[in-house]
Amino acid sequence: MNTIIKGKPVADRMSEKLIKEVEVLKSKSINPKLTIIRVGTRPDDLAYEKGALGRCKKIGIETEVVELPEDVTQKDFVKELKRLNDDDLVNGILIFRPLPNHIDEGIVKYEISPEKDVDCLSPINVGKMIEGDKTGFPPCTPTAVVEILKHYNVDIQGKNIVVLGRSMVVGKPVALLLLNEDATVTVCHSKTKEIDKISSNADIVIAAIGRGRFVKENFVGESAVVIDVGINIDEDEKMCGDIDFDNVKDKASMITPVPGGVGSVTTSILAKHIVKACKQQNNL
Numbered sequence: 001m002n003t004i005i006k007g008k009p010v011a012d013r014m015s016e017k018l019i020k021e022v023e024v025l026k027s028k029s030i031n032p033k034l035t036i037i038r039v040g041t042r043p044d045d046l047a048y049e050k051g052a053l054g055r056c057k058k059i060g061i062e063t064e065v066v067e068l069p070e071d072v073t074q075k076d077f078v079k080e081l082k083r084l085n086d087d088d089l090v091n092g093i094l095i096f097r098p099l100p101n102h103i104d105e106g107i108v109k110y111e112i113s114p115e116k117d118v119d120c121l122s123p124i125n126v127g128k129m130i131e132g133d134k135t136g137f138p139p140c141t142p143t144a145v146v147e148i149l150k151h152y153n154v155d156i157q158g159k160n161i162v163v164l165g166r167s168m169v170v171g172k173p174v175a176l177l178l179l180n181e182d183a184t185v186t187v188c189h190s191k192t193k194e195i196d197k198i199s200s201n202a203d204i205v206i207a208a209i210g211r212g213r214f215v216k217e218n219f220v221g222e223s224a225v226v227i228d229v230g231i232n233i234d235e236d237e238k239m240c241g242d243i244d245f246d247n248v249k250d251k252a253s254m255i256t257p258v259p260g261g262v263g264s265v266t267t268s269i270l271a272k273h274i275v276k277a278c279k280q281q282n283n284l
């Protein structure tokens, strides 16, 4: 028996709570605001932008997109970022990644104000995440994974969790967040040997490798919980995850779909971070 665990109920429950919180802020003449910095028009970025703007609008969060040309200089990029850091009306800044090659993320990450860094680009927020300091902002997608597990009452404490992928965007932070929730975490990557054996021993498998339908039933133990973070486009232009859903679904006890899974919760976490940043900046 398996249960398909969808993102929408998680996102909807979070939204309801956020709508009320924003109403309270607005009654005090405080208007939470997100500013997105997008360089160029990558389809990935545009997909996320559409979801984020829609979600914020529903919740009552103001939004603005600063669209910079593909050939924007590093100097102009940083100038724009500093302007937003100094703008008291902007509570959260989201910079789409990856940035073009000529803009050095290693410099940008030290420029964004940690108080407005709602998707964990700043090393200050990375440090807070490692320490489990709740005043920071862990990245939205890994936080969405933890939120889904908690929403569906999946035990995390003491469980063996295998994370497939070790990027700074998903794999590494999700492993740290789950470690902070008292799981025993194993992180696998492209150099891991016998990855299917390791993965199939886990109580919970989290896939974030960026390869469409790569993970088959031999990666999944009987009754494991399977969380699919992947967003890929297949040969038929259809969105699919890193998990081969049809191949795995009967073996898993719970499994997230793509679309309709983790991706749909990511934008709610972003909205939650904006409200949190806004409150912190207003000493509430």
Ligand SMILES: NC(=O)C1=CN([C@@H]2O[C@H](COP(=O)(O)OP(=O)(O)OC[C@H]3O[C@@H](n4cnc5c(N)ncnc54)[C@H](OP(=O)(O)O)[C@@H]3O)[C@@H](O)[C@H]2O)C=CC1
Binding pocket: 141, 164, 165, 166, 167, 168, 169, 170, 171, 188, 189, 190, 191, 195, 208, 209, 210, 211, 214, 229, 230, 231, 232, 242, 262, 263, 264, 266
């Ligand atoms: N739902 C959402 O909101 C979001 C979804 N995503 C999606 O999540 C997925 C992962 O994204 P991201 O982390 O940025 O991707 P990256 O390409 O940055 O990282 C992929 C990771 O997977 C590992 N990997 C690649 N191939 C294999 C393999 N065959 N076996 C084992 N490990 C492998 C890589 O290992 P190594 O380090 O050794 O190279 C790397 O650590 C993508 O599909 C992306 O679209 C991303 C952001 C948000």
Ligand SMILES: Nc1nc(=O)c2c([nH]1)NC[C@@H]1CN(c3ccc(C(=O)N[C@@H](CCC(=O)O)C(=O)O)cc3)C=[N+]21
Binding pocket: 044, 045, 047, 048, 050, 051, 052, 094, 095, 096, 097, 098, 119, 140, 141, 231, 257, 258, 259, 260, 261, 262, 263, 264, 266, 267
């Ligand atoms: N700093 C930064 N953080 C990111 O997390 C980040 C980024 N930059 N750059 C771009 C990629 C890509 N990405 C997507 C997220 C959701 C959808 C998506 O399609 N979401 C749908 C739901 C998809 C589903 O249902 O699974 C929605 O919001 O409605 C797509 C792409 C985030 N990224």
